[in-house]
Amino acid sequence: MTTTTKEGSAVVQARRVLVLNSGSSSVKYQLLDMNDRSRLAIGLVERIGEETSRLLHTPLTGGDAETRERTGRIADHAAALKAAAEELAADGLGLDSPELAAIGHRVVHGGLRFTEPTVITDEVLTEIERLVPVAPLHNPANITGIRTAQALRPDLPQVAVFDTAFHTTMPEYAARYAIDVETADAHRIRRYGFHGTSHAYVSRKAAELLGRAPEEVNVIVLHLGNGASASAVAAGRCVETSMGLTPLEGLVMGTRSGDIDPAVTFHLKRVAGMSTDEIDVLLNKKSGLVGLCGDNDMREIRRRIDEGDERAALAFDIYVHRLKKYIGAYSAVLGRVDAVVFTAGVGENSAPVREAAIAGLEELGLVVDAGLNAVRSGEPRLISPNYARVAVAVVPTDEELEIADQTFALVGQAEPAGQQVPVGQVDN
Structure with a gap:
């Protein structure tokens, strides 16, 4: 993805992806350069909302990786992401960089609707919220991370990569529980599966290890x-x-x-x-x-x-x-x-x-x-x-590299930030 001036001349290739994994009281993040799929920085904010909050940040852009630690209360996810952004900026990797192409979010539950990585719109976010009853521990935290990142970079494509997506290819006889069909359908009771980004990545790498497709x-x-x-x-x-x-x-x-x-x-x-x-x-x-x-x-x-x-x-x-x-x-x-x-x-x-x-x-x-x-x-x-x-x-x-790969594959050929980005395939 290329950022351009008003005169139309190319300025910079936007080929970085920030990956966010937002938990109930933590945020894990990695910034990757998709030119060679290398990590530029990794970090963790934990115990969000407690007096003993801690941020660990490790830049990987030169020399020996040395982790910086920040302690003290970090009130909420918004404060956590802002703190992470400050650490990235201190290494010249700020979120305002024109080299940043997108932010990829791990979302635990996508139900049956989301079968592939999807650019987050208001409609998509509403559907992720509708899935909270079947993922009460995970989806709320994922939603918080998305909203916070949107506030920090409203012009940037935000992509949801779903843990459940890889498993949506299961045949119906494997996904169905043997309970009353009407009850199951009314309450979305079926087998969804999780760790999908890991299973996708590992199964593909295993084939590569065997020298086969x-x-x-x-x-x-x-x-x-x-x-x-x-x-x-x-x-x-x-x-x-x-x-x-x-x-x-x-x-x-x-x-x-x-x-x-x-x-x-x-x-x-x-x-x-x-x-x-x-x-x-x-x-x-x-x-x-x-x-x-x-x-x-x-x-x-x-x-x-x-x-x-x-x-x-x-x-x-x-x-x-x-x-x-x-x-x-x-x-x-x-x-x-x-x-x-x-x-x-x-x-x-x-x-x-x-x-x-x-x-x-x-x-x-x-x-x-x-x-x-x-x-x-x-x-x-x-x-x-x-x-x-x-x-x-x-x-x-x-899993972070898998999320970055899927995110960049979706937006890497998109229009410059601030213009319309195609939404990933949604299976209704």
Whole structure:
């Protein structure tokens, strides 16, 4: 995108994208140069609204990256973004730069309507607000970030990249719950899936690692962080994923239970006298690994196991057992699997998790090479031996780069800032 003077002469190529990930009390940001997809700066504002707010900012434009820290109360998201903008400006990367082409926003829930990155208009923002009931913890924070960024740069294209978009290719028989259709439709109850930008990026990079086009491979992606999800990707399209209406369903996670008999909620209400809100907190914040053993850090759990802690060992075994179930199930869904891919914090860094999840699945063509699995690297790599029928890989995820790529692909050929920008495809 080229900015021009009134006389029509080109002044500067606008090829930078600011990526914003706004949480309920935090804002993560990255500024990227899309000429070579390099990072110019990264930052985090956390504990927004508290007296102990903190901003960490790291410029990456020259020499050794040195993080600057700012502490003290940051009242709200508007103040957080203004503080981030000040830090960027101090490095000559201010948001008023004509080199900035767009701001890309992570939006957790796009429902069925938004299947691709979309330039944010009033209509789009209204629809994101309508989805708040199915994403009450995430969409409000995303909306706040969007509005704040719009106020800072009203002339700049703002793009929403949706966590759910990659999963909208699931067939109806995979997305539907087996409940009354009218009730489900009236209240938008279906399986949406999350971590979509990660699953899209990792499945594509896995195909590249295999030396093949995404359309030629079937991949099982295991995104294992504090939140965890699995997906079955056939020929570049998601056909099944573990998270559902909310991010609670599926794998055992750091603080979420994952799959559970729905009647447990009725039992807790009737027998334990727990309220709906108390059950919500239990399943989302006091379950998973932290509920099983008191820790949600896999490194700490492994340390405790090495010291003979039986409770930690049981938590680990439950975690791995659920992973095996999903690998087996998605192998059946895909019919042919070319690779099982581990990503995110645990998936990329915990060799014991990867080894345990694949152990015993030789009949499915899955084997891990102990030496390759033990190697620590930030690069995509195979950890299966050459003779394995199905590749096992580790592919570091990069959700911010994926958001930047999708944002720039949408607006990079658009008109200069302040003029009309085409809206991304919207499936009504």
